[in-house]
Amino acid sequence: MAEEVRAEMVANVWKIVVEDGAEVEAGDTIAILESMKMEIPVEAAESGTVTLHVAEGDVVQEGDLIAEIE
Amino acid sequence: MFDTILVANRGEIARRIIRTTQRLGIRAVAVHSDVDADLPFVREADEAVLLGAAAPKESYLDATKIIEAAKQTGAEAIHPGYGFLAESARFAQLVVDAGLVWIGPSPDAINSMGDKINSRNLMQAAGVPVAAGTPDPLTEVEAAVEAARGIGYPIMVKASAGGGGIGMATVYDEEGLRKAFETASTRAERFFGSPSILLERYLANARHVEVQILGLNDGRVVALGERDCSVQRRHQKVAEESPSPAVTPELRARMLAAAVRAGEAVNYKNAGTVECLVSGNEFVFLEMNTRLQVEHPVTELVTGVDLVEQQLRIAAGEGVTFDPAAVVVPNGHAIEMRVYAEDPVRFLPGPGTITTWREPRGEGIRVDSGYANGNTVTPNYDPLLAKLCAYGADRGEALERARKAVSEFEVVGPKTNLAFFTELLDNPEFVSGQYDTGLVDRMRAKK
The missing domain is CATH 3.30.1490.20 (ATP-grasp fold, A domain)
Structure with a gap:
C-alpha cells in the first residue's frame, strides 16, 4: 500500500527536492511548496520509493496528490 | 498638491491610500496583476492598469511596467505602500529619473538604511544605542x-x-x-x-517597540509616539498597540529623541519607522523602515494624524496638517490585529474563495481590508486579509471593543487567525500588558 503525500493547502510548487523514483527515508523533504510568502517543506512520512505527481511551477489545491511512496 | 498619483501596491494598503486620495480630491491609479482584477482596491481606484501575471516579478515588482503605467495615465507621483518596491532605492531612483515624484524618502536615505550593518553603524555614530x-x-x-x-x-x-x-x-x-x-x-x-x-x-524577554517619524521639508524630523509590536509569530508581527504598555514617559522621551536623531542623521524626508528592542528601561536600535508601516493605523488613531496625507503633502513640497513644533501627545489607546489567511494554531497559510465577509462596525472600530465577498485569496501574496483596529479612551476600553469586534468579524472560505485573537485578548499576560516577543510561542507551547 503506497503512502500518499497530499498538499495541506493551496500553494505553488516551488521546488522538487528528490528525483522521480528516488529512495527516501522518513522525514526527508520531497518538495517545497510556497504559499503566501511562506515556504512549506513536504516531508516523507515513511521510507520508500517516490513517485512524483507534480512539477515545479504547478499550483496544487488542498488535498491534491504531491507524491506516492512505496 | 498632485492631481493624479499611482499606487504601486495591492490589497488593503492600496485601498487605504486610495481612501485618503479620494478625501483630498486626488485621482488614484491602481496597478494590478490578473488575479487581483476583482479586488476592492482595483474597483475603487479612479483608473486601473493591468500589469501582468500573478507572479510578483511579472506585476508588482516590474518597475518598468509600473513607470510606464504612470506615464500613460498622467500620474505625477508614485506611492509604493509597503513591501514590493517600497524599499528599493533603485526603483525610487528610476521614478525620479522618469520625471515623477517618489512618495517616500530619497533613494540615498533608503540605501543607507536598507543595509542593516550600515544603518547600525550610522545610528551608533549618531548617538542612538545599538546592541x-x-x-x-x-x-x-x-x-x-x-x-x-x-x-x-x-x-x-x-x-x-x-x-x-x-x-x-x-x-x-x-x-x-x-x-x-x-x-x-x-x-x-x-x-x-x-x-x-x-x-x-539577542535580548531575551525584550519587547519590539518602534517610533513613527516624519521628516519635513524644512529639515525638521518629528516623532509621533511609539507602537508596541511584541506579539509576533515567526518573527513577524501579528498585533500592535499604541502607546506601549511597557514604555514609561521617561523612556518614551528618550526613545523619541533618539528616533529624531536617527532621522536627522540621514536627512530623512517623509514617513519612516525606527524599530527598537526594549528590555526593562533600556532600548537598542534594531532597524529603520523607510516607508509607511503596516501598523500605521494605531498611530493615526491615537494622534488623529492621517499619515498618508502627510506623506502626500511632504512629497508635494508642502507643510504638514499639524503643528510640528507642538509635541503630539497620544490620546487614548489603539490595538491592531492582523487578520491573516492562516490557521489560528500552527499559523500555516490557508488561501481560498471568500463566500462570506462581514466586517465589524461600531464606536472606535476601524477595519482596513483588502478583500470583499466573492473575492479569491490566492497563494501569490502575503496572507494579510484585513487590519482590525480598536480604539478606546484607555487600554481597557480598547481591549473590550477589540473582543466584541473579533467576535463579530465573519469570514467564510479561506482559513483565518481570528480565533487566535479571541485567545490573545483573554490571555492574562497580554491583558496585563506585561508581555514580550516570546508571548505567542508560550501560548502555543501550552497546547
Missing part, C-alpha cells in the same frame, strides 16, 4: 564563530540586506551558530541577493 554586534558584514562561518565569542550568546543571526524576519535565527551556542549561519546565508543570497550576515546580541 553589541558585528560592525562588518560576515560571509565566512569561522569569522562569525570568532565574532560571537566577543559578543556572547544568545545571538541573533540576520541577513544584512534582509527584512521581514526572513533568514533570521536565534542561536544559543557555537553549534547552533554554525547551522544557522549556513541557512541564513543561503536564504539571504536567494531572497536579497547578498549572503552577508550580521550578528547581534
Whole structure:
C-alpha cells in the first residue's frame, strides 16, 4: 500500500527536492511548496520509493496528490 | 498638491491610500496583476492598469511596467505602500529619473538604511544605542564563530540586506551558530541577493517597540509616539498597540529623541519607522523602515494624524496638517490585529474563495481590508486579509471593543487567525500588558 503525500493547502510548487523514483527515508523533504510568502517543506512520512505527481511551477489545491511512496 | 498619483501596491494598503486620495480630491491609479482584477482596491481606484501575471516579478515588482503605467495615465507621483518596491532605492531612483515624484524618502536615505550593518553603524555614530554586534558584514562561518565569542550568546543571526524576519535565527551556542549561519546565508543570497550576515546580541524577554517619524521639508524630523509590536509569530508581527504598555514617559522621551536623531542623521524626508528592542528601561536600535508601516493605523488613531496625507503633502513640497513644533501627545489607546489567511494554531497559510465577509462596525472600530465577498485569496501574496483596529479612551476600553469586534468579524472560505485573537485578548499576560516577543510561542507551547 503506497503512502500518499497530499498538499495541506493551496500553494505553488516551488521546488522538487528528490528525483522521480528516488529512495527516501522518513522525514526527508520531497518538495517545497510556497504559499503566501511562506515556504512549506513536504516531508516523507515513511521510507520508500517516490513517485512524483507534480512539477515545479504547478499550483496544487488542498488535498491534491504531491507524491506516492512505496 | 498632485492631481493624479499611482499606487504601486495591492490589497488593503492600496485601498487605504486610495481612501485618503479620494478625501483630498486626488485621482488614484491602481496597478494590478490578473488575479487581483476583482479586488476592492482595483474597483475603487479612479483608473486601473493591468500589469501582468500573478507572479510578483511579472506585476508588482516590474518597475518598468509600473513607470510606464504612470506615464500613460498622467500620474505625477508614485506611492509604493509597503513591501514590493517600497524599499528599493533603485526603483525610487528610476521614478525620479522618469520625471515623477517618489512618495517616500530619497533613494540615498533608503540605501543607507536598507543595509542593516550600515544603518547600525550610522545610528551608533549618531548617538542612538545599538546592541553589541558585528560592525562588518560576515560571509565566512569561522569569522562569525570568532565574532560571537566577543559578543556572547544568545545571538541573533540576520541577513544584512534582509527584512521581514526572513533568514533570521536565534542561536544559543557555537553549534547552533554554525547551522544557522549556513541557512541564513543561503536564504539571504536567494531572497536579497547578498549572503552577508550580521550578528547581534539577542535580548531575551525584550519587547519590539518602534517610533513613527516624519521628516519635513524644512529639515525638521518629528516623532509621533511609539507602537508596541511584541506579539509576533515567526518573527513577524501579528498585533500592535499604541502607546506601549511597557514604555514609561521617561523612556518614551528618550526613545523619541533618539528616533529624531536617527532621522536627522540621514536627512530623512517623509514617513519612516525606527524599530527598537526594549528590555526593562533600556532600548537598542534594531532597524529603520523607510516607508509607511503596516501598523500605521494605531498611530493615526491615537494622534488623529492621517499619515498618508502627510506623506502626500511632504512629497508635494508642502507643510504638514499639524503643528510640528507642538509635541503630539497620544490620546487614548489603539490595538491592531492582523487578520491573516492562516490557521489560528500552527499559523500555516490557508488561501481560498471568500463566500462570506462581514466586517465589524461600531464606536472606535476601524477595519482596513483588502478583500470583499466573492473575492479569491490566492497563494501569490502575503496572507494579510484585513487590519482590525480598536480604539478606546484607555487600554481597557480598547481591549473590550477589540473582543466584541473579533467576535463579530465573519469570514467564510479561506482559513483565518481570528480565533487566535479571541485567545490573545483573554490571555492574562497580554491583558496585563506585561508581555514580550516570546508571548505567542508560550501560548502555543501550552497546547
